[in-house]
Amino acid sequence: MTVNEPARAPVGVSQAASLSAYRRVVAVRLRDLALLPALVALIVVGTFISPVFLSPANITTILTSSAALALLVLAESLIVITGKFDLSLESTFGFAPAIGAMLVLPAANYGFGIQLPTAVGLLVIVLIGAIIGFVIGFMVVGLRLNAFIVTLAMLIIVRGMLVGATSGRTLFDLPDAFYALMTVTLVGLPLSVWLAALAFFIAGIVLRYHRLGRALYAIGGNAEAARAAGIRVERVTWGVYVLAGVLASIGGLVTTGYVGAISANQGNGMIFTVFAAAVIGGISLDGGKGTMFGALTGVLLLGVVQNVLTLAQVPSFWIQAIYGAIILGSLMVARVTGGEAQE
């Protein structure tokens, strides 16, 4: 080992590093902020379209209506960062609250007629989310089946079980506790918004500063290297599926509070919006890349778009096409301003 090189290195490291580290920090932030230009543009358009757009009431509306999507996007982002897939979250999103409700409701209201205590019903909702995640984890991690196909099948099965259990009917007159996430407010915002914000905050901290969070990036980036570094790849991946199931079931409960009922269609088709929000938020479908902040801006962007389209009184038959076009447009803007390829 030559003596001069390592001796020289520290000086070079500290000087070059501080400068380029600064530049890199800026670059990282920039990538996180890639959606902001699109978001600002939309807000300008929104203000132009309707004077109420920037009113506190409307902003509350945007946040409230985005809370459920936010929880689903969080769940999907964790899975995608780990390098996997889950399409079935949207079915869990409908199925879990419906079964929880049916355990509580009397038969006259299309329940199972066993009328368990409300608290048990709420607990079962979360439990069902965990069980579905566990089953998917078993197939993807334990049996090593392809995550795309497994979760596509689960999407259909779980949705089918929901339709079967409810005979396609909508569940009304739930106990008040089922609506609590929406009806209870704190500083003017419903509990669901605080819950989603808290979930994103915790996830952001864990992903950045906890070994489990770093393990997700390592597994998504190179599972073999993660294994060689002592990370229990299977266990962590499996756990992420369970956590995602739980988040999806809670998201479903949020929507139940928002709508005031559970239809057999709750969450149907939502997974596309979820992926759109995650990807325009900078979560790479290749795994190993993306931040919670980015994902959150993706959610907010889509929330603002929905809101602006409604305020602009776009004919409802055209909303879908315009919504899709705006998602594509934001992707392009993010690509141009972020400078990094969106995979």
Add this chain to the structure above:
Amino acid sequence: MAEVEDPSGRTLVRPLDAAPIVEAIGVSKRYGPTVALDNVRIRVDPDQSHALVGRNGAGKSTLVGILTGLRSPDAGEIRFSGAPAPPIADRAAWRSLVACVYQHSTIIPNLTVAENLFINRQPTERGLISWPALRRQARALLDRWNVSVSENARAGDLRIEARQLVEIARALSYGARFIILDEPTAQLDGEEIKGLFARMRELQAAGVTFLFISHHLQEVYEVCQAVTVLRDARHIISAPVADLPKGRLIEAMTGEQVHLPTADTGGRTLAADAPVALDVHNLSGEDFTDVSFTVRRGEILGISGATSSGRIGVAEAVAGLGGFTAGTIRIDQKLLPPDDVPAALALGVGCVPKSRHKQGLVLSQSVGDNTTMTINRKLGPLGFIAPRRKNELTRQTIVSLGVVTEGPDQLVSRLSGGNQQKVVMGRALASAPSVLVLMDPTAGVDVKSKEALLGVVERMRQEGKAILVVSGELEDLRACDRVLIMRHGAIVAEHKAGWTDNALVASIEGI
């Protein structure tokens, strides 16, 4: 079928004054502020093998990119047989002049050999692909260049050297007679390398010119007639290999006189009472049987053998990366369960895995994340990672291993191969292991990094670690107190320090 050459034979018309088959004159290339090539020249004469050597980052890859028409030079000129190079956009013209066989195969593994050979130019009949014709032409092509591979085999099932030959045959079928081999021997073992060199000589006799890139200088002398050295993006020297002895070649590459650490293994005495740190007893697994050895603290034990000898299987078992079916492994007297990396780490085993890209690094993460991956749970309370502590540890690694990087936040994918390997070594050392398992620790790194890495190994020995070096490279094994040789999954010989190259190689090859 216009691109495929006339089957009647050599179509290359060469001027009588034997102009160089390829010549680069005053080529420069910049990437932003980085100068990748600065007024570089190279001249490759027909029917010879020309070596291109230089440390990682010297500009070899950029030059190869320019010679194959993938990048255009900022300044300077490329000439083929005296004529100016075709425009960059004319891929077909470039393909008929030059081809590069990269370290990473460009064969599509799920297609047959035949289809790979004629991909995107399959013979057609009334607009549809004619499979019989495709197979016939593939067979003819393989026979012509004496490649004994079935045209119907799945390309992914081929051995590496066979895959390289298929790639060479494909390049020749486009009419190219100048072929660049980018570290073709990196993944081959002794026997396979010999086979490759034999084929290179045959092809050379048949009119093919090679530009040969390798980190193994011995190979340059074995198979090449001329050599060009690049250093820091500049041309240093071009000469017939006969005029450039190894010492001067290394000097040209590094800019200073370097001698690889020939650790004084002969004079070293191991304290007789040094405790045994690693005890492998009657170990059997998928590709090895009944392997036993011990390594004491402050001792370096080498295990060598062909790629398929089972040495990697043994090393991975010790590191917890692979399983074993019988026998025991004890680390400091404690039993190691099979196939359990966290357990191995907890018992004090550090490991540099065989492939740094596959198992060693997460390329999308930073130097800091990679370095501290093995000790994440020790960086703060409840598994939280204190950034300050992570950066502190990473900086220590950067300094003690001499990693050339902008800092802990730089992505490892931006580092050169040698520095990436140092990060892998840093990751192995981060957990302060008592037993260190190193698999091919200097594979694919330049001379200077190799020297640094082997220096680290020696330092770790002096600190009293038990070190297991599992490698096919003699340079890696020089510092070992003993070298065990494996063949067909069993230990067949033991060489004490002071072995000669010939004796060791003969033992590895089973001569």
